[in-house]
Amino acid sequence: MALKLRLKPCERVVINGCVVQNENRRYTLTVSNFAQIIRGSDIMQEDEADTPVRRAYFVIQSMLLDPQAAEQYGSVVAGMMAKLYTAFMHPEMQDRIMQAMSNVSDRDYYKALACLRPVMAYEDGLLNAQRAPRDERIPETRVEA
Numbered sequence: 237m238a239l240k241l242r243l244k245p246c247e248r249v250v251i252n253g254c255v256v257q258n259e260n261r262r263y264t265l266t267v268s269n270f271a272q273i274i275r276g277s278d279i280m281q282e283d284e285a286d287t288p289v290r291r292a293y294f295v296i297q298s299m300l301l302d303p304q305a306a307e308q309y310g311s312v313v314a315g316m317m318a319k320l321y322t323a324f325m326h327p328e329m330q331d332r333i334m335q336a337m338s339n340v341s342d343r344d345y346y347k348a349l350a351c352l353r354p355v356m357a358y359e360d361g362l363l364n365a366q367r368a369p370r371d372e373r374i375p376e377t378r379v380e381a
Contacts, residue, residue: 239267241275248276250301272300274346288323289359292316293352296336300345313340320355329355 241249243258243265250256252271267273274297285294295313299306317337321330336351 239273241265241267241273250274250276250279253301253303272303272345274300274349278349287356287359287363288316288320289352289356292320292336293349293356296340296345296348296352299340300349306343306345310340313337324355324358326358329358 241264243249243263245260245262246258248255248257249265251267251273256265279301280290280294280297282294285291292313295309295316299309299313314337317333317340321333324330324333332351332355336348336355339345339348339351
């Protein structure tokens with residue numbers, strides 16, 4: 237089944253490591269066979285990989301963008317995913333982590349990234365909930381001149 241990508245004006249997409257950028261109008265691109273594809277808006281920068289799930293996402297993304305990295309990071313990502321599975325007690329998140337690992341094993345890195353996006357959102361919610369009570373306890377300091 238063909239994949240149809242509807243590109244916005246000036247949107248970028250990476251196909252098998254090649255960056256393709258759309259012109260100043262909407263365009264539909266049809267990919268007829270399997271390819272490693274990621275939209276520019278889904279690409280995470282290294283400095284954004286600041287939590288365990290985001291680091292796993294970044295490594296899998298690196299595997300998608302660079303086939304040589306895929307060989308190098310296969311065992312690394314397996315260890316990261318195993319730790320994530322045991323860290324998250326929520327069954328749906330564990331299922332998504334297992335799906336992501338299965339997709340990595342199948343070398344379908346984009347689907348693996350898609351599986352991790354809800355896990356990232358869940359992790360963000362947990363981290364924000366942990367941070368909120370601490371922020372409320374910080375007393376406001378006033379300096380009088």
